[in-house]
Every structure is written in C-alpha cells, then in structure tokens.
Amino acid sequence: MFKSFKRMTHLVALIAVIFTLSSGLSAKAADAVTITISAGGNELKWIQETVKPAFEKKMADAGTPIVVNAIDNSNVKDAKQQLALDLKAGKGTDLFSFDGFWLPEFVEGGLLKSLDALVGPDYANWEGWKQIPQSIQNVSAYNGKQYGIPRGTDARVIWYNKDIIEKAGYPRDTFQPKSWAELLDAARAVKSKVTGVTPIQLNAGTAMGEATTLQGYTMALLGAGENIYNLDQKKWIVSSPAILDTLKLYETIYTKEALGESRWQLVKNGRDLSFQAFSQGKVAMLVEGDYLWRSILIPTGGDFAMPDRDKVVGFAKFPAEQPGKGYRGQDFVTISGGTGFVLNPNTGHAKEAWSLLTFMYSQEQLAGLQKLEPRIRARLDVPVTGDDTMTRMVKEVLPLTTIRPLLPAYTKVSDQIQLMTERVVSAEMTPDQALAAYTKAVTDIVGADNAMTVK
Amino acid sequence: MTTTTPTREAALPVGRRKSRAVLSRPISLAFISPSTVLIILFLIYPFFSIIATSFTNEALTGIHALKPDFVGWDNYRSLFNADWMNRGQFGASLWLTIQFVIGSALIGQAGLGMLIAIVFRGKSGPLRQIVYLLVIVAWIIPDVVIAFAWFAFLDPDVGTLNVILRTVGLSPLDWLLNYPLVSIIIFNTWRGTAFSMLLFTSALSSIPPSYLETAEVIGANAWQKFRDILFPQLRTTIATDMILITLWTFNTFSPYLLTGGGPGFRTDVLSIYTYRVGLRDLEFGKGSAVAVVVMLINLTLSSVYLMTSRRSRQR
Numbered sequence: 001m002f003k004s005f006k007r008m009t010h011l012v013a014l015i016a017v018i019f020t021l022s023s024g025l026s027a028k029a030a031d032a033v034t035i036t037i038s039a040g041g042n043e044l045k046w047i048q049e050t051v052k053p054a055f056e057k058k059m060a061d062a063g064t065p066i067v068v069n070a071i072d073n074s075n076v077k078d079a080k081q082q083l084a085l086d087l088k089a090g091k092g093t094d095l096f097s098f099d100g101f102w103l104p105e106f107v108e109g110g111l112l113k114s115l116d117a118l119v120g121p122d123y124a125n126w127e128g129w130k131q132i133p134q135s136i137q138n139v140s141a142y143n144g145k146q147y148g149i150p151r152g153t154d155a156r157v158i159w160y161n162k163d164i165i166e167k168a169g170y171p172r173d174t175f176q177p178k179s180w181a182e183l184l185d186a187a188r189a190v191k192s193k194v195t196g197v198t199p200i201q202l203n204a205g206t207a208m209g210e211a212t213t214l215q216g217y218t219m220a221l222l223g224a225g226e227n228i229y230n231l232d233q234k235k236w237i238v239s240s241p242a243i244l245d246t247l248k249l250y251e252t253i254y255t256k257e258a259l260g261e262s263r264w265q266l267v268k269n270g271r272d273l274s275f276q277a278f279s280q281g282k283v284a285m286l287v288e289g290d291y292l293w294r295s296i297l298i299p300t301g302g303d304f305a306m307p308d309r310d311k312v313v314g315f316a317k318f319p320a321e322q323p324g325k326g327y328r329g330q331d332f333v334t335i336s337g338g339t340g341f342v343l344n345p346n347t348g349h350a351k352e353a354w355s356l357l358t359f360m361y362s363q364e365q366l367a368g369l370q371k372l373e374p375r376i377r378a379r380l381d382v383p384v385t386g387d388d389t390m391t392r393m394v395k396e397v398l399p400l401t402t403i404r405p406l407l408p409a410y411t412k413v414s415d416q417i418q419l420m421t422e423r424v425v426s427a428e429m430t431p432d433q434a435l436a437a438y439t440k441a442v443t444d445i446v447g448a449d450n451a452m453t454v455k
Numbered sequence: 456m457t458t459t460t461p462t463r464e465a466a467l468p469v470g471r472r473k474s475r476a477v478l479s480r481p482i483s484l485a486f487i488s489p490s491t492v493l494i495i496l497f498l499i500y501p502f503f504s505i506i507a508t509s510f511t512n513e514a515l516t517g518i519h520a521l522k523p524d525f526v527g528w529d530n531y532r533s534l535f536n537a538d539w540m541n542r543g544q545f546g547a548s549l550w551l552t553i554q555f556v557i558g559s560a561l562i563g564q565a566g567l568g569m570l571i572a573i574v575f576r577g578k579s580g581p582l583r584q585i586v587y588l589l590v591i592v593a594w595i596i597p598d599v600v601i602a603f604a605w606f607a608f609l610d611p612d613v614g615t616l617n618v619i620l621r622t623v624g625l626s627p628l629d630w631l632l633n634y635p636l637v638s639i640i641i642f643n644t645w646r647g648t649a650f651s652m653l654l655f656t657s658a659l660s661s662i663p664p665s666y667l668e669t670a671e672v673i674g675a676n677a678w679q680k681f682r683d684i685l686f687p688q689l690r691t692t693i694a695t696d697m698i699l700i701t702l703w704t705f706n707t708f709s710p711y712l713l714t715g716g717g718p719g720f721r722t723d724v725l726s727i728y729t730y731r732v733g734l735r736d737l738e739f740g741k742g743s744a745v746a747v748v749v750m751l752i753n754l755t756l757s758s759v760y761l762m763t764s765r766r767s768r769q770r
Contacts, residue, residue, distance in 0.1 A: 084737055102516075105516035109516040109517050109518070111515075111516065205717075207715060207718070263611075266717060268713075268715035269606075408517045409517075419543070
C-alpha cells in the first residue's frame with residue numbers, strides 16, 4: 001500500500017514538472033500577444049492574406065509583436081446564439097462580427113462593454129471616425145455609446161432577371177414598377193407568359209428568421225407607409241391598416257394567385273432554395289439586400305455563383321403601395337441594416353485588439369477588401385468603384401433608407417412578425433386573424449403602455 | 456494490488472472474512488468521491504438549479520439577464536395558458552410528441568423490429584445478413600449524414616422516393632411540406648428499428664423450438680402461435696423495449712435536422728420546443744420550466760420501466 005502510494009506521489013510530481021515546463025515554454029513563446037478574430041468569406045481571405053502580415057510586421061517593427069489568429073466562422077448557423085453563449089461563458093474571439101440590431105439585447109444583458117470602457121476615451125481619437133458618417137457609426141452604437149466599428153451598410157431592392165422580365169413584356173434595363181398594383185401586374189405577366197418560372201419572392205415565415213422581417217415584411221410595410229415602431233410616439237404599432245395591407249399583399253402573392261412559391265417560405269432551407277432558383281434563372285423578381293448581388297451571386301466564389309450575373313441581373317426600387325403613400329410620403333422605400341466588428345469584453349488585450357481593428361479599417365487596408373468585394377463601406381474615403389450596380393445603389397437607393405427600431409424588445413417582435421406572415425402564407429389564418437394574433441402577442445411582449453393602434 | 460487481495464482474504468479465518476471489506480471505509484470513500492463530486496456537479500446541481508431557474512424570468516440577453524426576477528409559477532402557467540394547444544405552443548408540441556412516439560417508436564420501431572425478428576427466426580443465409588446489416592447501418596450512421604441523405608431522399612422534384620413513386624405510376628408528393636409529421640415518423644422508424652430488432656431476436660432465440668413444433672403438430676396457425684407462445688414469452692422484453700424506445704424517442708432531437716420543427720411548427724416536438732425556448736430565444740426561465748415538465752414525464756416513464764424490470768426479475 002505504502003509503496004504504491006509512494007509511486008503515485010512520484011507520478012504526480014512528474015506530471016507537475018511536465019506542466020511547469022510546458023507552461024514555462026509557452027510563456028516564453030507568448031511574448032507576442034495573440035489577438036483572435038473570427039470572420040468568413042472574402043473578409044477572412046483579406047485578413048489572412050493582407051491585414052495579418054502587414055499588421056504583424058508593423059507591430060514587430062514597433063517592438064510590440066502581435067500574432068493575429070483569424071478563425072473561419074463561415075459555417076456558423078446560429079451566430080447570435082453562439083455569441084450570447086460564448087460571451088456569457090467569458091469566451092469568444094477578441095474581435096468578432098456583430099449584427100447591429102442585436103446590440104440593445106446584448107448590452108442590456110451585460111454581455112458587451114463599450115469601447116469607452118474597454119479601450120478608454122482614447123478610442124475617440126482614431127482618425128477613421130471622421131470618415132464614417134454618424135448614421136453609419138450608429139450601426140455599432142447603442143444609447144450613445146460606441147461598441148465597435150461598422151463594416152458599412154446595405155439597402156434592399158427588387159432584384160430581377162432581365163431575360164424573364166423582357167419576355168414578360170417589360171423593358172430589360174429600366175423595369176420599375178411604381179405601385180403594388182404594377183408590381184403584381186408584372187408578376188402576373190410573368191406567370192402567364194413565361195413557363196417554369198416563379199414570378200416573385202417576398203420573404204415570409206419563421207424559417208427565414210430575420211430575413212423575413214427585414215427583406216420581406218418591413219419592405220412591404222414601409223411601402224404601405226409605416227415602420228414597425230412609431231418613433232414620434234415611441235410606441236410599437238400593433239395594429240393598423242398598413243399591416244393589414246401588407247398581409248393582403250402576401251395573401252395575393254402566395255395563396256390567392258400563387259405568384260410566389262409558398263414552399264420556400266415554409267421549409268427549413270427555403271431561403272437557399274430561392275437563391276438557387278434565382279441563380280438558375282428560375283425566379284423573375286426577388287426582394288433582397290445588396291448582399292444577394294455582391295456575395296451570393298458573385299460570379300466567382302458566390303454560394304450560388306451566377307456566371308452571367310452582370311448581364312442578366314438588374315434591380316428596381318421597391319414601390320410604395322401607391323405613389324407618395326410610402327414611409328415619410330416616399331414613392332419608393334428601402335431599409336438598411338449593418339454589421340460591424342465588436343470588441344469582446346472578456347479579452348485580456350483590449351488595446352491590442354483595438355489597434356488591430358483600427359488598422360483593418362484604415363483607408364489603405366480597407367481599400368484592399370473593397371477590391372475583393374465592392375460594397376457600401378463605412379469609410380467615405382473607400383468608395384464603391386468598378387461596380388455600376390453598387391454605385392447606382394448608393395446614389396439612388398441609399399437616400400431613401402431607414403433602420404429598424406434599436407430596442408431590446410425588437411427581436412421578440414420580429415419573431416411575431418415572422419409567425420404572422422407564416423400564418424398568412426400557409427393559409428392557416430386570414431390576414432385579419434393573423435393580425436389579431438399579432439396584436440395580442442406583441443402587446444404582451446412590449447406591454448400595453450408601449451403599444452398603439454392606428455385606425 | 457487487487458490481484459493479491461483475494462488470496463490474503465482467503466487466508467483469514469472465515470468469521471473475520473465476512474466483516475472485513477476489500478477496502479477500508481475511508482479508502483473506499485476516497486475511491487468513490489471523484490465520481491460523487493462529478494455526479495453532484497453535473498447532475499444533482501443542474502437538477503436543482505433548473506428547478507430554481509424555472510421560477511425566474513432569467514434570460515441570456517435583454518434586461519432580465521442581469522437582474523432576473525422571481526416570477527412564481529408564471530413560466531408554468533404560460534405553458535398551460537388558454538391557447539396552449541395552438542401551433543408552436545407547449546400543448547401542441549406535447550401532442551405532436553405523443554403522436555411521434557406512438558407512430559415511430561411503438562408502432563414503427565417495435566412493430567417492424569418484431570416483424571423482422573419473427574420472420575428471420577431460426578433462419579440464416581444471405582437475405583437475413585443483408586436485412587440485419589441494413590437495419591443496423593441505419594442505426595449507427597451519424598445524424599448529420601443521415602439528415603443529408605434523407606433530404607435527398609424526400610426532395611419533391613429529384614428525390615429518390617418520388618422517383619420511385621413516379622416509376623410505379625403514383626403522383627409524387629412534397630413530403631416535408633405536406634406530410635412533415637409522417638416524414639419524421641418514417642424517418643425515425645427507419646433510424647431506430649435496429650435496437651428493437653436485436654432485442655427481440657435474442658429473446659426469441661431463447662424460446663425452445665419444441666414449443667412451436669408441438670403447436671405446429673396440433674395445427675396452430677401463425678397468429679395463434681404468436682398469441683399463445685411467442686407473446687407470453689416475450690412480454691417483459693416487449694415492455695422493456697417499449698419503455699426504453701419511448702424515452703429515447705421522447706427526447707430525440709434528430710427531426711430538427713430534417714425539418715427544423717416546421718413547416719409552421721408541424722414537427723415541433725418537445726425536444727425542439729425546449730431548444731427553441733431555451734437556446735434560440737435564450738429565455739432560460741421559461742426553458743427551464745419546460746425542462747422540468749419534460750423531466751417529470753421522463754421520470755414517470757422511467758419509474759414504469761424500473762417497476763416492470765423489477766417485477767420480471769422477481770418472477
């Protein structure tokens with residue numbers, strides 16, 4: 001007994017020695033601080049191939065070596081859930097991509113800290129802020145505090161297939177419906193004149209998540225003259241003729257006239273199916289952000305690459321229900337979201353992470369990414385170049401835009417919106433019934449004091 | 456050390472041998488303490504913390520994340536409120552789960568498993584080998600691979616199943632859209648028949664062939680043989696099997712890979728419902744309440760199982 005006990009003590013001692021040695025070794029190697037950053041797609045490529053070597057060289061030259069470790073997150077499906085769990089557990093990469101509309105929930109939940117708190121007031125001295133318009137800075141801000149640097153912003157339009165639209169009797173390059181009636185007429189023309197094609201895709205249902213709320217429902221609702229939240233009265237609109245009109249538009253498209261494919265709104269992979277069909281020239285019109293153009297359909301490397309994208313795909317602005325009846329009295333409407341990179345409050349190296357982030361977003365570095373993927377970047381001195389479609393988007397569509405309500409209850413209300421559209425699209429409820437259920441559910445979520453009805 | 460102990464024990468006088476355990480009490484306690492600590496840490500503590508959380512409005516994000524309030528029975532009441540049987544609500548999920556369990560576990564897996572076991576009883580040869588191999592392969596392939604295979608199988612346009620239907624002159628169906636519950640029932644039957652099949656096969660092989668041979672001489676038909684000879688012999692095996700697969704099916708999450716609980720919550724079984732509330736909506740309070748109710752249902756099922764197995768051991 002005693003002998004084996006002694007042997008065990010030896011073993012424990014040996015293990016202890018090994019641990020001490022190995023930690024000693026890693027401590028030596030860890031003179032250089034490692035900053036982790038999660039990204040995907042073109043951005044990952046850009047960070048690994050351009051940003052990382054340049055930044056590491058710069059820091060080594062300055063005598064404060066830093067190792068950049070870029071982690072591929074392109075296969076993460078439930079990014080929000082994963083981030084919330086990571087942050088709660090005190091984990092996660094030092095810098096990560098963050099959708100602006102999650103901020104209220106995460107900040108109220110104590111999962112994020114502002115740049116002010118993490119980096120110190122010094123953060124405001126970054127040269128880049130002068131180049132980023134306030135409206136875009138707000139993508140990564142909540143309650144007047146900045147949490148990260150936004151990538152840029154986007155806008156939503158009707159993407160259409162020029163070949164199909166031409167066959168349906170509309171001008172190839174200047175197709176532009178001016179009201180919902182004209183939009184539906186175009187869809188009807190496609191249905192009667194072009195076989196084997198889905199006339200229109202307006203996102204609906206719970207399976208598509210936020211893509212339903214933002215690309216589908218809110219676009220139509222803005223066209224009917226309203227946003228989800230009334231900014232003047234600071235109340236959620238839980239019932240209104242505009243909501244009902246929006247639901248009736250869904251009803252016309254999906255159940256009454258079958259101008260859209262209701263299957264895609266209901267099954268789990270419906271959004272991908274709609275993208276795939278569009279990329280194969282089997283959808284005439286699809287309401288989506290510029291993300292579709294610059295990321296999904298991009299001829300090389302897109303998820304559903306479309307080799308003849310530049311020749312075949314065009315966009316039209318989303319029309320108001322009737323001219324002048326859209327949100328703020330507009331003829332055409334759109335809405336913007338935005339994502340950015342945010343600092344992890346659990347990072348032990350906030351200053352280093354911040355210096356990497358500002359380096360990434362220097363004009364010189366960001367211009368490198370802009371070449372890989374032209375889009376509306378945060379910095380004014382990194383404009384869209386070499387992509388006429390994106391340039392037109394900035395000029396014609398971006399001035400019309402608005403944003404989602406930045407409030408903690410938003411995501412729960414958004415869930416109810418998805419459910420409401422699903423009930424109409426699946427013919428489970430009439431628009432009136434679905435609206436009544438929405439009114440009740442949202443009133444429960446936000447409280448009767450914060451809810452309003454428009455007659 | 457352990458190998459020398461018995462001989463030393465054997466050398467002791469018979470009277471002392473009984474009173475002296477292999478290990479002394481402090482040492483034996485020391486040996487079980489790691490597992491006790493792990494059990495307390497990962498089973499007992501979460502058990503009680505889930506019960507405690509279920510009475511709060513704790514969430515991972517939003518204003519209740521930092522300061523959760525005690526809400527009494529509110530979470531439980533919200534599970535059983537007036538519209539609890541509406542699509543996407545707790546009652547509807549419970550009802551779906553019951554249909555799913557009856558359809559895929561009790562009828563599907565146990566029924567098919569029994570059928571295969573009886574058909575191939577006492578037989579050997581390539582056909583039996585192939586059938587058993589296929590059923591077992593379906594059981595051991597990882598979930599994600601299975602999900603992809605079934606997506607391809609059920610695809611409305613190019614899916615294998617619809618190609619077969621078209622070949623035999625039937626019209627193809629959009630399985631996951633129009634028959635989602637049927638789809639996951641068939642899927643889960645296919646997936647889990649192996650367990651019941653193996654269990655019944657070994658139970659059947661323990662029945663003396665002479666029983667059935669005698670019955671044949673008397674002139675009993677197949678149904679009579681099953682009812683009067685096989686079934687009574689298999690009764691406890693059937694009970695064990697059914698309770699185990701009920702428990703497993705009750706808690707399985709695999710249908711999520713196929714349908715995500717949709718379309719329109721029509722395959723929103725309790726495991727998916729719990730995931731949705733707790734980990735997608737990040738409402739830990741309500742999610743814990745669901746978990747507690749599911750735990751109670753599982754406890755009831757397991758106690759039935761324990762009682763049956765105890766009764767069979769006594770016999």
